[in-house]
Amino acid sequence: MKSISGKPVVLMMVDSPRRDLRWRIYMAANLSKYGITSIIGQRDYILPTHDNSKKAIWLGRFISNNGKVPGDKLLFETFKRNKTPVFFIHDEGGFHIKKYYNNTITERIHPIDIMKEDFIKKVYVWGEEQKKILLDKARKELKEKITISGSPKFEILENAEVGDEKWILACTPFKVCNPGSQGIKPFSERAIDLAKDDTAGSMNEAHWHHLRYWKKTTDEFSEFIEMIDQLSTKLPNENIVIRPHPDENADYYKGLFSHRKNIEINSSGDAFYLIRNSKAVIHTESTTGLEALLCGKKTINFRPLGEHDYVMLGLETAGTSAGNINEVLTCLQDEHPSKDISNNKYINLNTNSLEKITDDLVSFINKNKVKSRCLIQNPEAEAPKEFDTKGKNYPYSIKEIETYLNEANQKLNTAATIEQQGFNHVIIKQKTIAREQIE
Template identity: 25%
Template sequence: MFYKKIIFLECDLGGRDAKIYLTLSKFLENKISHAKVYLISRINIKFFITNFKNSIFILTPQKINRYKTHKSNLFYILETEGFLNKELYHLTYQRKNLQNIKKIFVWNNLTKKNLVTEYKVSKENVSVIGPFRLVYLSILKKNINKFTVGVLCRNVGLSNFKNISKIKFIYDYIQLEKKNKVLGLKEHWSFQEIIENNIKSVENIIKILDYYNDKKININIRPHPNENFKDYIFLENKYTNVKIDRSENFYDWIENVDIVFTPSSSTNIDLILSNIPLIDLKGNYKKETFLNLHKQLSHKVDFNNIKLTIKDLKKIRASKNNKLFDQFKKKYLNNCNIDFSHMVESLKKESSNLPSQHYWKLIIYDFYNNFRYLLACLYKREKIDFNYNFSYVFKKYSINQKLLNKFNTVKFKFY
């Protein structure tokens, strides 16, 4: 009963994507006989890579060769987002780390083409599966309670996850610039631009909150995953109509907002596919991949003279029927086509050559983390997350049956 082929799947952004990746884990377990698919994160990955042999690891593209591993382990890459800009590849893929990868699963043919031509990866080793993460949007149900204005933040230069020193933030970017010069690469971001644009964005958020403070409009602010939501909590005390979103799942937030003030970001795609109108928050990075799309599809506001009443906000409609978006959907989103067949076939084949093993270590690891979590909650009287432990008991992470039903069809179009 406890002897299975063990496959580890790395979840991209912890809480935000846990439900999607847990569902993907269940889907793969259903398709691959005698397999145990276990979800891990980039924070606790070291424990599993160093303590398990004869296992398959399906990892995000970033820093594949992170830790020493046993030669009996097999590695795959599952892309978390597609790419449109060649300058971004070096931030994610590293040529030297792609040599021992069995297969790379990507979002679109453009990524495949660039990996083959620029990174000399064999065609047979790259499979297009489509933007699987976005399939969740097709099963969302909008909350029809009070009209709610969403504010999407990306102020990572001002508020950092776990309160990383801002001095260290600048130091890290300077080191990255030096490294890229040696490699002959252009730096995609500069810390000066990030901080300058973050300040502009925060100024506009404050102007929004001041304007709508006495207008009985609910405002729900969603910090970026790399921000510390506690930095925003004081706003709930300053403004009675403001709520800081603490939900683990980003898509729970999408279900509860009707229109969103947002800078240019990849999450704009989630909003557009969810038929949610965008208002440009400004503070956009000049080299942002989605900037042109954002400019075309977002409503513009003069933040020095905001005049949008609740009636005006309700009249704004999402602009998704647009030539630029159609091109984008085709290139970046694989025309919203999903195909898991190559992924399933490859994992079936490779796992059949691995020995089954007792997964008691995983059971003990779960028990240990859940016990620590419970003690911390009792001692601190607040919920504390330990290394993104995907606990069904305390964090309420679970699979989504509707999403699983979609995945089980293997090949489908979701939009």
């Protein structure tokens, strides 16, 4: 093992690399301007690194979605023991079910009892609505902590270069009824536990809520599949790419559409490449729909059930709504079918979230004279055979990391470089300039 000491270190644990790795690297590049080293990685790398650290800064969420599994309790004890300041931002911060939106924010996404802890230095929320809900519950304790940050994930998509229009992209968000190997199984103990947070009620109410949500999602799932199958036959010369949610079972779609020559299933890497090179994006109240809008793509929100208590607030307006195959075809022919989402109260798209979070971290580091110490595990270049690549995890590739970092350096005018990389992590720091280069 080697160590990093005498300089500030930020730890970023990535739950889903397919969803969050790219923006984390942008954040690391931006932090590098101030001499801050970032260690980005999956749970099996970040947790042992944090165990062997002192005064390293934690940027992100906890181990679980709601911060309430046994591993989270151990993590909180380590925060206290290792004097870890936490800057909390949740990767699912803004868009949730209408019926239980307030409970989801205060019990699952930003559990108030945890947000009150002294080790929590900042609580980042995506939009005005979450801030209002949290302050209504705990204004005294959270007023100085809460900041509306938007989400770096969406910010870096704005003004993205438009690629070739190669395919129609269909993004599926049906993890509830089509879970992958790492997804939460419907009606499992964990699924009911999360439903209990949403309802803030009895176990019976949690079961009933989960059943209704599962039924709604299953109905949309079957309608979506039928729509894609019809689209394939009505537009035989168009290539259709299905992008499953990272927690979905992609093999299900491969088997289902194996007879359709113009349908491809692609669950590899970040969805940005697929969005950028699409003619249009079809989704069902999914964050990829918002990403498509920010990339300037024709965006169709397939909502066969229309308005109901289980819509995803903030995403129901992401694109032009279509309820059946004929409406989808009409939207595809329309030159401007997408809607403006700039006034979305569930996410502020007008903040410079990378700079806002960076400024907060730099201010905290300077004020508290933060000097971290971390013992760094030696990298493993290849993932072990038992590493599950069918779910949301996958081995980080050198090419992918370098692509993201070069992109970030160019857009942010930074000079970040890779200090170390393994299949499950990357360490990014400011590039050292040789004396002869300066002179």
